[in-house]
Amino acid sequence: MENTIKKVLLLGSGALKIGEAGEFDYSGSQALKALKEEGLETILINPNIATVQTSEGVADKVYFLPVTPYFVKKVIAKERPDGILLAFGGQTALNCGVSLYQNGVLEKYNVQVLGTPVQAIMDTEDRELFVRKLDEIHVKTIKSEAVENIEDARRAAREVGYPVIIRAAYALGGLGSGFCDNEEQLNVLAEKAFSFSPQVLVEKSLKGWKEIEYEVVRDRFDNCITVCNMENFDPLGIHTGESIVIAPSQTLTNSEYHKLRELAIRIIRHIGIVGECNVQYAFDPESEDYRVIEVNARLSRSSALASKATGYPLAFVAAKLGLGYGLFDLKNSVTKTTSAFFEPALDYVVCKIPRWDLGKFHGVDRELGSSMKSVGEVMAIGRTFEEAIQKGLRMIGQGMHGFVENKELVIPDLDKALQEPTDKRIFVISKAMRAGYTVDYIHELTKIDKWFLQKLHGIMETDNELRACPDENISTALLRKAKSQGFTDFQIARALGMEQRMDSEDAILKVRNYRKSLGIVPVVKQIDTLAAEYPAQTNYLYLTYNGIENDVNYLGDRRSIVVLGSGAYRIGSSVEFDWCGVQALDTIRKEGWRSVMINYNPETVSTDYDMCDRLYFDELTFERVMDILELENPHGVIVSTGGQIPNNLAMRLDAQKVHILGTSARSIDNAEDRDKFSAMLDRIGVDQPEWSALTSMDDINAFVAKVGFPVLVRPSYVLSGAAMNVCSNQEELERFLKLAANVSQKHPVVVSQFIEHAKEVEMDAVADKGEVIAYAISEHIEFAGVHSGDATIQFPPQKLYVETVRRIKNISRRIAKELDISGPFNIQYLAKDNDIKVIECNLRASRSFPFVSKVLKINFIELATKVMLGLPVEKPDKNLFELDYVGIKASQFSFNRLQKADPVLGVDMASTGEVGCLGEDTSCAILKAMLSVGYRIPERSVLLSTGGPRQKVDMLQAARQLQKKGYRLYATGGTSKFLAENGVENTRVFWPSEEGHPQALDMLHNKEIDLVVNIPKNLTAGELTNGYKIRRAAIDLNIPLITNARLASAFINAFCTMSVDDLAIKSWDEY
């Protein structure tokens, strides 16, 4: 190892976004662990405050600053690190690093890039260099041409022949890319791609080829290994992040497997990677022909998956190699005795399935393609493919029970749906098989390899056998077969028709007890990297029905504490709950208990087997959790640090006499059940917005007549689009309910009074036996109406009345006492003129726990876990709650990935991630936070269309500030007039539906606008269309867009009153 390196800077990936998510928390955390082991001083720049890597004790110094060349340079100038790691923070870190290298910053400050040299990174990122590089060693790439204008794009497409694929160079996860069958489609896509990058690639499409990936590692002595290969279930044409992925490959022969392996090693050597990289191939299903799709010279989503799939810690090893070690110097971290220079042998199969949340977006294009839309993923492990895929389909958490026995999908045209895959693709296959489609025909339409389809068909056949069983009379052999193919007790009960005769939960228990009486129970197997060849003390476990013995000896000492994880990242639940879970595990370990985690998300730190004493990489269903608890016999279970999934299991686990630590299941139910909670609030005299669950249009109208518009409408059965909506008039109400929801006796609609211009306030707290011991009150920048997960949150609150705070504390204490809370909880309040109403109460950790814990520097989860363990906890000193700085949590949106989705915020959450930044005051913090989530300070011109009269007034001050600062203002009709009347000079622009020039859309396309503030007036049809076009154009053309008046004002105020140069470059511990 090169001992000149003493201090290392690591770049994180910032907020979670589509294409760049939790996997980089995992890889960064591993790298920091590796550096720490070497005794190096570590500095981390990452504004993502909810991550594990930004927790105390991981890096020596943390900067919650944007990962951009400007800020990174400032930190380098201040900290003067010897080395920098660029490969652990996704494309964000890589791009930033390349730019620092090109600008000479790294050279100037004498910072050595550790691991893969920057030239090698550029050789893989620039398509033309890449192709040339691979040509040198006669490795085939996809023929593509880099073009810099649209005419050349058209010519190139004609030359290679349609269909072609368009990609933007230097873009993460296929951003701005897509397939074009003709020139018309090319024109649209190419323009968009050019807005992301000056260089666009036109290449021949190889739709229908297999997609295969290898994870390759190389040390500076030129030793190479491929840690894992993976095969996409979906053929080429669907982004690998959108595809079901199987590891290891299933349909490759030895010669094919090793041909691609050999190529991968030849490529990594020629490019000169030191560390880890990923090679993606297109592979002909009819010969051994191949093309290299791309090489990622960094840790990636796939490498995180490969690490979890094999137990080989790629990021950890890559970091060590970056420091100069050889692979032969390192040990296999699972066996601890054998070498890290080896290739894992799996004795199980792994299946990754993406999780989409397209239902949350208005108007989004649901078709899957070459650009990524999924927001999370799961990994399922089994000893048969059927077992793994059925587990995985449950894990994605969208109400599916596996491949069969799901709620019937309504698919008007099956052939079309098979040909044009959407997020429902695999369930469409299920439906087609049920409808009698043959494997051959489905293969013809989907090009999915027949092996996968045959396996799925086998599941369908077993299901048919189950359905044919008369009167629940099922043979032991069939029951065993069904379980070995991953059927749950529920699927079996449903196939047997038991649901018609009894409550489904009773049916599940009946099947469970019956199979247990026959000795049909799952066994626990270890993931040991060597397929049992060497003894391994590994704690990395999964359950399977395809085995006869457990690999673990259970001591039955009741010293285990089981923490239930948070499952797939999704909109509304992501890395923040991973942080909570990891903090709980840490505390459990520190207090001398055996920490046990159940979770199945390969992107997380909580599923790193180093983080706990036992990791069950398995489902969080009632059935599987019970299976594990029956084996573990734990002291207790923690359900309050993993978000809603474990929270929802509380009642059923409690019914099975499981010891739930902390707040009782009954209290959880009392908070979750709307009626019970409401009754309780009435009883203790706490106010809430009026609401009612209604089953007919007449009842709804009567309720609205009483409370008045606007109202918040939450249907229990959603036909399409978002689940919740605010309706401000009769027309909107009827349109929403008729189009989007089904109102009936069976499917009531909850209608609540919606209070306008109210502040939303959050209370995050920890209580012990009903007494609040620590709390954090934070305020939303936006008024109520923006989902708390999308809102910009300020902590400590800067603009709340003392009386409001006092009342909130008081009410929180009463609720904590009434529900006898022991553990974490969160209450959301509406505050208007000191009038406080409770909107929601969760008896679990909330999304904002890491944020408030890190701003306050009091670890709420550690406190809560101690409480749940029954340990004495002292109230933190009151002075600790007095801060002389401000934290801002801002949301990251991924609308640029979600084609056609309306980028407007509402009561349903739409953000995919968040950052948290610290500053001396609100302006400092908000500027850092907004820059961290991708906003840019406008250079010259701003387009304003500021909604209704009230919002126009709200925005007036900001408009004046902009004008004073010398910005050119453009405004649409009403806004223009209003501004002029109030003495703000501006140029009127025209809506798409209006005649006249200049047209707003033209100005956007011509790059004449640097910031768009577009505030929707209401939900009327015309407003939606006009505003939608502007908003969507801003997103597609990569122009910053704000749709909320309060947030726009705060941001504008910040950049008008201070400059970026004024921002203090201070690490977390300096506040």
Added chain:
Amino acid sequence: MRNVTLILDDGTRFHGQSFGYEKPVAGEVVFNTAMTGYPESLTDPSYAGQLMVLTYPLVGNYGVPPFTMEANGLPTFMESGKIHAEAIIVADYSKEYSHWNAVESLADWLKREQVPGVTGIDTRALTKKLREHGVMMGRILFDGSKDDAVVEAEDYEEVNYVDRVSCKEVIRYNEGAGKKAVLVDCGVKANIVRCLLKRGLEVVRVPWDYDFNDLDFDGLFISNGPGDPDTCDAAVQNIRKAMRSEKLPIFGICMGNQLLAKAGGAKIYKLKYGHRSHNQPVRMVGTNRCFITSQNHGYAVDNNTLGDGWEPLFINMNDGSNEGIRHVTNPWFSAQFHPEAASGPTDTEFLFDEFAKLL
């Protein structure tokens, strides 16, 4: 599918279903952790006398390629003319297969060649058993058949399997091509022959105990093969004779490593459960060069007994065992692993280049 039972020598029973030919068999039970390559492994003569357990559970996915022969008499896709393993034992046999080059299923092939296949076994539990106990003899019995109990296994260590699988006549490849290599066939894999031919050599393949010293040749190659190297004394004597010519290049693989080591005076011992996999790490002694190798051996050369003038060439990075030897002054070297791969990683094929260069 008929139920079958695997009975190990220590009495342990594993229950599964038959998917191959229905014939009770016995043999040494060994496990292989490779994730691909069942057609190559089954036809590898080194598996003679063994019941092959695959730890990767899903087997049969890509079917079986056609058993065609090339003009030179070598099979196109296989490693020899037939299946040599006594049986194959897996966790989850895939009835359906999918591959452009497949002509039949694994089950059909096994039936055609009268080799049993067992599925539904907890191969991880079985592997752990073998790991802890060491390799054991085992029998596969079919439920309901009467003559079951009479299947008695031969003692693996007593049988000269090399003699059973070696060619019986001298076979010549690429006659007149150029430099001539004698290949001592102890059960050679076809890909070794292919690797030599690919380098423009003429290959004279001789039976394992054939005294080749009277032939006119430029280099000596000693192949892989099954069983206990101590049963191959005739080969060792012939190699010793050849070593009188100090300039004669000699290269050995697997069994060839052991026979060369024996000829040089070293001793061989049996490993507890052998190395059978595609992921064995080896390091070239005295260098930072490491390789992932394909292996299939139950015996190893004892590093401490190497004769004068010999030194280890490769060492296993997991357990420190010998993975190859070389002579300090003479052009003699060998590898315990399989540089010809098939199946397995191809990282060490350069050893054939080095041999060819010496000739």
